[in-house]
Amino acid sequence: MQQLHYLGKQTLSMISGLGRAVILLVSAIVHVPNVRKGTPLLIQQLYSVGVLSLLIIIVSGTFIGMVLALQGYTILVGYGAEASLGPMVALSLLRELGPVVAGLLFAGRAGSALTAEIGLMKATEQLSSLEMMAIDPLRRIIAPRFWAGFISLPLLTAIFSMVGILGAHVVGVNWLGVDSGTFWSVMQEQVDFEKDILNSVIKSIVFAFVVMWIAVYKGYDCEPTSEGISRATTSTVVQSSLLILCLDFILTALMFVK
């Protein structure tokens, strides 16, 4: 009986949480944007969400590309197939590693910061103050952050894949001695614009949506105490990371399996 009671309570709170998240999302993004007032807010958020994530994305992208080239080379050279190094690196970066790792890093770097920021605004009653001044905090605070993340992550993913491939070029061509022409031409032969690059962008858009939604919802819905903020921040990172990995599997199954 006790367990049943507990299960019911959990289910109800989960469903009502989901409902609040959907209401937040809809009321934050479904309204006519005010271009004159909204643009400076969006640019400010693009800076703190996108530009400040640039360094971690570029550094990790380069190193992941370099490691892929090293590992791939040692395996492929055994079959005399080191000419396939280019497509191997490009395809694994574009199809999987780019969107997923960039998404995970983005959740850790930008998602957690957003949750903590919004949570602290709530705890110090800045959100209520805004409401007192007849300013809708959803429009003023939530919407620009959501859109900034939504725009940033696909761009960051493209940058991640590109620097990864360049890093692989440095290791594969300049260090290990794969021919530069072979590296690029075999890659161009194998990589398809629609199948690989477009799907990479679609994946990153989906991940951006998920990470941003969870981040702003967790911040907006958190318990307004220091403990509540820390719990919300943790669960933003954990939940968006798990969801990115699950969704990646589903998207891969939909995109690449016929």
Next chain:
Amino acid sequence: MKDMVSKKVELLVGLFVALGLAALLMLSVKVANSGFGAGGESYQLFAKFDNIGGLKVRSPIKIGGVVIGRVSNISLDDEDYTPVVTLDIKIQYNQLSEATSVAILTAGLLGEQYLGLQPGFVDDSVDTLQPGDYIEDTRPALVLEELIGQFLFSQGSGEE
């Protein structure tokens, strides 16, 4: 309201967006094969094979190693159930003769399969292939198991 965003932040955001778009552009031009508007104009020919082996949609079509088009569709004929391959060939190569033969070849020992065209001659008695025509002279893919089977069979019959 206007001065809320400093010039430096605006500049950095502009740089970030430009960098992202440049990366996307570079991916589609330098990394992918065709980029936007894949291929340009093309016309279609058909060819029937006994066996297409490992030929796939988007496999290249080559004359003397030069790619002139790609396989756009593979299906079975409705009546006699033989594979019909649709060839998408660039419009600039529209003077192929009717005596052209087509074979399914393999790049290297274990590489991917492609269509190799052997252009025939053109004179008064032989027309050029029109869009939608079937190439009559086709050679099927070599299937390794069949080859081994034939080899073993001929070995066995030789001993008797």
